[in-house]
Amino acid sequence: MVVDEGMQYLSSHGHEKTGNDVIFSWLARYQNAAAAGADAVNGTVGALLEDDGSLAVNGVVDAALRVAPATEFSAYAPLKGLPAFLDLAVTLALGDQREVLEAGGLFTGATATPGGSGALFLAANNFAERGDAVLLRDRHWGPYAGFLRGCQLKTATYPLLPQTPSEASPFLDLQGFKTQLESLATTQKTVMTWLNDPAHNPTGLSLPGESRAALLTAFMESAMRHEHTGHTLLIDAAYHLYADEPHGWAETLAEVLASGVPWPENMVICFALSLSKSHTIYGLRTGALVYLHPEVESVERLNDVMGVTGRQTWSAAPRIAQHVLSELHASPSGGSAWSDERDRLGQLLHRRRSAFLRACEARNVPVNPSHDGFFAWYECDDPVAVAESCANNHVYLVPLSGGVRIGLCAVPEASVERVAQALFEAMEATS
Numbered sequence: 001m002v003v004d005e006g007m008q009y010l011s012s013h014g015h016e017k018t019g020n021d022v023i024f025s026w027l028a029r030y031q032n033a034a035a036a037g038a039d040a041v042n043g044t045v046g047a048l049l050e051d052d053g054s055l056a057v058n059g060v061v062d063a064a065l066r067v068a069p070a071t072e073f074s075a076y077a078p079l080k081g082l083p084a085f086l087d088l089a090v091t092l093a094l095g096d097q098r099e100v101l102e103a104g105g106l107f108t109g110a111t112a113t114p115g116g117s118g119a120l121f122l123a124a125n126n127f128a129e130r131g132d133a134v135l136l137r138d139r140h141w142g143p144y145a146g147f148l149r150g151c152q153l154k155t156a157t158y159p160l161l162p163q164t165p166s167e168a169s170p171f172l173d174l175q176g177f178k179t180q181l182e183s184l185a186t187t188q189k190t191v192m193t194w195l196n197d198p199a200h201n202p203t204g205l206s207l208p209g210e211s212r213a214a215l216l217t218a219f220m221e222s223a224m225r226h227e228h229t230g231h232t233l234l235i236d237a238a239y240h241l242y243a244d245e246p247h248g249w250a251e252t253l254a255e256v257l258a259s260g261v262p263w264p265e266n267m268v269i270c271f272a273l274s275l276s277k278s279h280t281i282y283g284l285r286t287g288a289l290v291y292l293h294p295e296v297e298s299v300e301r302l303n304d305v306m307g308v309t310g311r312q313t314w315s316a317a318p319r320i321a322q323h324v325l326s327e328l329h330a331s332p333s334g335g336s337a338w339s340d341e342r343d344r345l346g347q348l349l350h351r352r353r354s355a356f357l358r359a360c361e362a363r364n365v366p367v368n369p370s371h372d373g374f375f376a377w378y379e380c381d382d383p384v385a386v387a388e389s390c391a392n393n394h395v396y397l398v399p400l401s402g403g404v405r406i407g408l409c410a411v412p413e414a415s416v417e418r419v420a421q422a423l424f425e426a427m428e429a430t431s
């Protein structure tokens with residue numbers, strides 16, 4: 001790149017970091033069109049907006065933050081996180097199944113992180129041997145690649161959807177997953193897979209219970225077959241509290257263990273928890289890595305490993321939301337007031353998604369299966385051409401690798417029909 005010429009002070013891995021985030025550049029296109037007076041639709045951002053275009057804020061969280069003592073804003077948090085927050089993080093990850101899993105002999109631990117991104121970084125930094133590949137679905141959140149590359153890791157992928165969907169598993173390419181898993185388990189010292197479920201970014205896909213069970217069983221069987229290979233299943237729970245089955249993974253885990261499948265000791269299951277969306281505190285950078293294992297010593301060791309990694313990277317995670325949210329959820333009225341407001345925001349998403357899927361169906365626009373969360377997805381060969389065609393109608397979406405992301409979180413319900421129509425016209429123009 002011309003700008004980099006002569007910048008010998010930048011390391012070779014520094015030189016590799018290029019480009020503006022594509023999401024922000026398409027948001028800028030929307031903003032320019034709107035500023036020029038166009039009746040433009042914003043389907044670019046990844047934050048939940050009210051139908052009037054303002055940022056949706058969970059009022060209960062906001063009110064609780066505003067009355068917190070000054071010292072809770074100013075002070076450091078303990079390096080591993082406030083104990084009450086760590087406890088809350090486990091509950092938010094596992095829901096009602098927490099008791100069942102703990103009573104069944106599992107130990108749980110957590111480390112507070114700056115958002116879900118921090119939790120993903122902790123996992124990348126510690127669960128995979130440098131140079132190993134981490135297993136992802138081929139459609140995934142773009143920054144995964146950067147987190148992994150930054151930790152000298154590669155990626156391996158399997159298709160998001162099976163080519164011929166079976167009735168038992170219409171939304172999971174189980175064979176693709178197993179094939180890649182076996183190949184990694186036989187060639188690497190560590191196997192880690194990241195799964196953003198439920199409410200996948202960028203498609204809105206959520207795996208049903210049978211698919212979760214099939215994937216978990218395959219993973220446990222691989223760990224048993226390859227007892228000297230570390231196995232980490234990381235559930236990226238960035239949007240789970242807006243899903244129909246927010247704690248489906250904890251339920252599946254409880255079911256699979258109850259069916260008598262033993263937990264392989266070389267396996268750990270983690271949740272990368274983000275409070276950014278569920279509590280509308282994107283900028284307060286609060287999340288946690290939650291981990292489960294049948295040996296308490298393993299969990300205690302992970303507490304140290306993750307705490308030290310955080311210390312060496314960002315010091316402690318911000319304190320204020322850890323404090324406020326652990327107090328809020330500890331009070332029954334606070335917890336239910338938060339969930340009422342969360343439900344209102346969830347309904348907003350639900351109405352937009354239903355209207356969008358209906359409008360696409362009416363026009364035979366083949367959007368991907370989309371169930372929960374912030375996004376929907378149009379798979380196509382030339383995503384930039386499709387996004388450009390939509391932009392001609394002042395509908396702004398995000399072209400990513402393999403398709404176009406529709407940010408239902410940002411599109412007002414009244415404009416959803418226009419998005420479907422723009423996609424229809426793009427489909428006609430590009431096919």
Ligand SMILES: Cc1ncc(COP(=O)(O)O)c(C=O)c1O
Binds near residue numbers: 046116201236273274
């Ligand atoms: C799939 C996915 N995982 C993790 C995150 C991390 O969120 P944050 O670091 O803001 O908590 C996001 C945020 O957009 C996401 O979309």
